[in-house]
Amino acid sequence: MTDVTQRSPAPGLGRRIRRVFSDRPVIPLLILLAILMVVLEILRPGIVNERWIANTVKFAIPLAILAACQTVTMLTGGIDLSVGTVATLGAFVVSTQGMDAGLGWALLLSLAPALLIGIANGIGVGIFRVHPLIMTLGTSLIGVGFLQVYQRTVIATGTKVPDVLAWIGTGLTGGIPNSLIVFVPVAAFILFMLGRSGFGRLLYAVGDNERAARLSGVIYWKVILALYILSGILAWIAGLIYVGLIKAPSLSLVEPRVLPAVAAAVIGGTSIFGGRGGYLGTIVGAVILTVLATLLTVLQMPEGARQMLFGLIVLAVTAAYIRITADS
Amino acid sequence: MSSALRRQAWVIGLAILLAALFVFTRIIQPDYGADGFGSLVRAALPFVFAVAGQTVVVIAGGIDLSIASMMALTSVTAATLMDGASEPFGIVAVAAVLLLGFLLGAVNGILVVVSRVPDIVVTLAMLFVWQGAALLVRDSPGGAASEWLKELVVGNLAVPGIPTGITDWVPKALILIVVCLAVVWIPLRRSRLGLSIYAIGSSSLAAFRSGVNVSRTKIVAYAFAGLFAAMGGLVLTMSTGQGAPIPGPYLLASVAAVVLGGVALTGGKGGLLGPVIAVFVLRLVRSDLTFLAVDPNVTTIVEGAIMVVVVMLGALLAMRNRQP
Numbered sequence: 001m002t003d004v005t006q007r008s009p010a011p012g013l014g015r016r017i018r019r020v021f022s023d024r025p026v027i028p029l030l031i032l033l034a035i036l037m038v039v040l041e042i043l044r045p046g047i048v049n050e051r052w053i054a055n056t057v058k059f060a061i062p063l064a065i066l067a068a069c070q071t072v073t074m075l076t077g078g079i080d081l082s083v084g085t086v087a088t089l090g091a092f093v094v095s096t097q098g099m100d101a102g103l104g105w106a107l108l109l110s111l112a113p114a115l116l117i118g119i120a121n122g123i124g125v126g127i128f129r130v131h132p133l134i135m136t137l138g139t140s141l142i143g144v145g146f147l148q149v150y151q152r153t154v155i156a157t158g159t160k161v162p163d164v165l166a167w168i169g170t171g172l173t174g175g176i177p178n179s180l181i182v183f184v185p186v187a188a189f190i191l192f193m194l195g196r197s198g199f200g201r202l203l204y205a206v207g208d209n210e211r212a213a214r215l216s217g218v219i220y221w222k223v224i225l226a227l228y229i230l231s232g233i234l235a236w237i238a239g240l241i242y243v244g245l246i247k248a249p250s251l252s253l254v255e256p257r258v259l260p261a262v263a264a265a266v267i268g269g270t271s272i273f274g275g276r277g278g279y280l281g282t283i284v285g286a287v288i289l290t291v292l293a294t295l296l297t298v299l300q301m302p303e304g305a306r307q308m309l310f311g312l313i314v315l316a317v318t319a320a321y322i323r324i325t326a327d328s
Numbered sequence: 329m330s331s332a333l334r335r336q337a338w339v340i341g342l343a344i345l346l347a348a349l350f351v352f353t354r355i356i357q358p359d360y361g362a363d364g365f366g367s368l369v370r371a372a373l374p375f376v377f378a379v380a381g382q383t384v385v386v387i388a389g390g391i392d393l394s395i396a397s398m399m400a401l402t403s404v405t406a407a408t409l410m411d412g413a414s415e416p417f418g419i420v421a422v423a424a425v426l427l428l429g430f431l432l433g434a435v436n437g438i439l440v441v442v443s444r445v446p447d448i449v450v451t452l453a454m455l456f457v458w459q460g461a462a463l464l465v466r467d468s469p470g471g472a473a474s475e476w477l478k479e480l481v482v483g484n485l486a487v488p489g490i491p492t493g494i495t496d497w498v499p500k501a502l503i504l505i506v507v508c509l510a511v512v513w514i515p516l517r518r519s520r521l522g523l524s525i526y527a528i529g530s531s532s533l534a535a536f537r538s539g540v541n542v543s544r545t546k547i548v549a550y551a552f553a554g555l556f557a558a559m560g561g562l563v564l565t566m567s568t569g570q571g572a573p574i575p576g577p578y579l580l581a582s583v584a585a586v587v588l589g590g591v592a593l594t595g596g597k598g599g600l601l602g603p604v605i606a607v608f609v610l611r612l613v614r615s616d617l618t619f620l621a622v623d624p625n626v627t628t629i630v631e632g633a634i635m636v637v638v639v640m641l642g643a644l645l646a647m648r649n650r651q652p
Contacts, residue, residue, distance in 0.1 A: 138633075139632065312457055315457075
C-alpha cells in the first residue's frame with residue numbers, strides 16, 4: 001500500500017480503494033458477504049449462529065465445486081453446461097448400483113459417464129472447435145437421454161444413497177460439516193493448479209490470447225481436452241455430495257443449480273471471455289449466493305419475487321464488480 | 329461471393345435434409361399425410377418463434393438466455409388478460425402482449441449496454457427475473473384465450489375455389505408462421521437497421537467507426553427478440569388455451585436450431601430461413617422416432633447426438649474452407 005502512495009503522491013481515497021479492490025478482488029466480495037449476513041441478522045435476530053453457518057457451508061460446498069467447473073472452463077473462454085447432467089448421472093448411478101455391487105465398484109461405475117462426457121466435450125471444443133456452449137449443451141442432452149432410459153430400467157430395483165455419501169453430505173463432526181473433508185483438498189488442488197502449476201498458466205494463456213499461446217508452442221487441443229475431463233470429474237464429485245445432501249436421487253437433482261453455479265463464478269470475478277479470474281472469488285461467490293437464498297427465504301416473499309430479486313442482485317453485483325475492477 | 333454461396337449452401341442442404349426426412353417419414357409411415365404435416369407444424373409453432381428471436385440476437389453478436397422465460401411471462405400475461413374478457417378485447421390483449429414482449433427485450437438490451445456485463449451473464453440473470461415475474465402474474469397454469477385466437481392455429485386454410493386436396497396441406501399454423509415472420513423480418517432485413525444489426529454482430533468496432541450507433545442497434549435487436557418471444561408466448565396461449573408460468577424447453581432448442589440453421593454464434597452471419605428449417609428438421613426427427621416406436625427417452629439421445637454431429641461437421645467444413 002505504501003508503495004502505491006509513493007508512486008502517485010495524492011491519490012483520492014476512492015482511487016486507493018479501487019486499487020485495493022482490483023488487486024484483491026475477494027475483498028469487496030467478503031464485504032458484500034458481511035453486509036448480507038448483517039442484514040440477515042437484523043431481519044431475524046439470532047439466526048446467524050453455529051448451526052446456521054454449518055448449514056450454509058454444507059449447501060455452499062457442492063455449489064462451489066460446480067462453480068469450479070465453470071471457473072476453470074471460463075478461464076479459457078469456455079463454459080461447461082453439461083455439469084448438471086454429469087453430476088446427476090454420477091449421483092444416480094452410485095445410488096442405484098451401490099446396493100448390490102459394492103461401493104467401490106459403484107463409484108468407479110458412476111465416474112464413467114463423467115469421463116465420457118468430459119472427453120466428448122474436450123474433443124468437440126478442442127479438436128473440432130465447436131462453441132463450448134453448444135458442445136456442452138449437446139452432450140448434456142445426450143446424457144439426459146441416457147439418464148432417462150437408465151432410470152426406466154432401474155425403476156424396479158429402487159435407489160439407496162450409500163451411507164458414506166450421506167455422512168459426507170449431511171453429517172457434522174463437532175459442528176463442522178463433514179463435506180469439508182472433500183472440499184478442502186479439492187479447493188486446494190484447484191487453487192494450486194491455477195496459481196502455481198504449469199497447467200494453470202496454460203489455461204490463463206489460452207484464455208487471454210489463444211493465438212499467442214499457440215505460437216508459443218501450446219498444444220491447444222491437449223489443454224482443452226484435459227480441462228473438460230477435469231471439469232467432468234469435478235462435476236461428478238459435486239453430484240456425489242449433492243446426493244448425500246439431498247438424499248433423494250432424481251433426474252432434476254443438480255440441473256437447477258447449473259445456472260447459479262455460473263452466476264457464482266461470474267460474481268466471483270471470473271471473466272466469461274477468459275484469461276481473468278480465480279477460484280477464491282468463486283468460493284466466496286458460492287457462499288454469497290447461498291446466503292442470499294436464505295435471505296430471500298427469510299423475507300417470506302412469494303417464489304416469483306424471490307427469483308426476480310435473485311436475478312437482479314446477481315446482475316447488480318456483476319455490474320458493480322466490473323465497474324470497480326475495470327479501470328485501474 | 330464464395331462465403332455467400334456457402335451460406336446459401338447450408339440452407340439448401342438443410343432444405344434437402346428436410347425433404348429427405350419427409351420422404352423417409354412417408355416410407356416408414358405410409359399414411360403420413362396432411363394430418364401429420366398439420367400436427368408437425370403446430371408442434372413446431374412455439375419453437376419457430378423462440379428460434380426467430382434467438383436468431384436476431386445471435387446475428388447481432390449476442391445471445392439471449394431469457395427467451396423461454398419471456399415466452400412464459402408473455403403467455404401468462406396474455407392468458408390472464410383474456411380470462412373472462414370479451415372476444416373483441418382479445419385484439420387489445422394481443423397488441424398489449426406484443427408491446428410487452430418488445431419492452432422486455434428492450435430492457436434486456438438496455439441492461440446489456442448500460443451494465444457492460446457480457447450478454448450471456450445479463451440474460452442469464454434476466455432469465456430468473458422474467459421467470460419470477462411470470463410466477464407473480466400467475467402461480468399455476470390457468471387463464472383463457474379468446475376463441476378466435478384459438479381458431480387461428482387449428483385446422484387448415486379454407487379458401488373457396490381451391491380444391492381441398494391442396495388446402496389440406498396448408499395448415500393455418502403455417503400461414504401464421506409465414507405471416508408473422510415475414511411481417512417483422514423482411515422489412516427489418518431490408519432496412520438500414522437490419523444492416524446495422526449484421527454490422528455490429530460482425531465487428532462492433534468496425535460498425536462504430538462506420539457511424540453505426542452500436543448501443544441503440546443492440547437494444548433494438550434485443551427488443552425484436554422480445555417481440556418474437558411475445559409471439560411465441562401468444563402461440564403457447566393459443567394452442568393450449570391457457571398460460572403456464574414455468575418456461576418450456578425452448579431455450580436449448582432455440583440455441584440448437586440457430587446453430588443448425590447456419591447462424592454463427594460469433595455473430596454477423598446467417599439468416600432466419602435456416603434456423604426455421606432446422607426447427608422443422610428437429611421436430612420431424614422426433615416424430616419419426618415416435619413412428620419407429622423408439623423409446624421416447626431415446627429420442628432425446630438422438631436429438632443431442634444429431635446436434636453435436638451436425639455442429640462438429642459444420643465446424644470441420646469451416647476449418648477446411650479456411651485452410652487452403
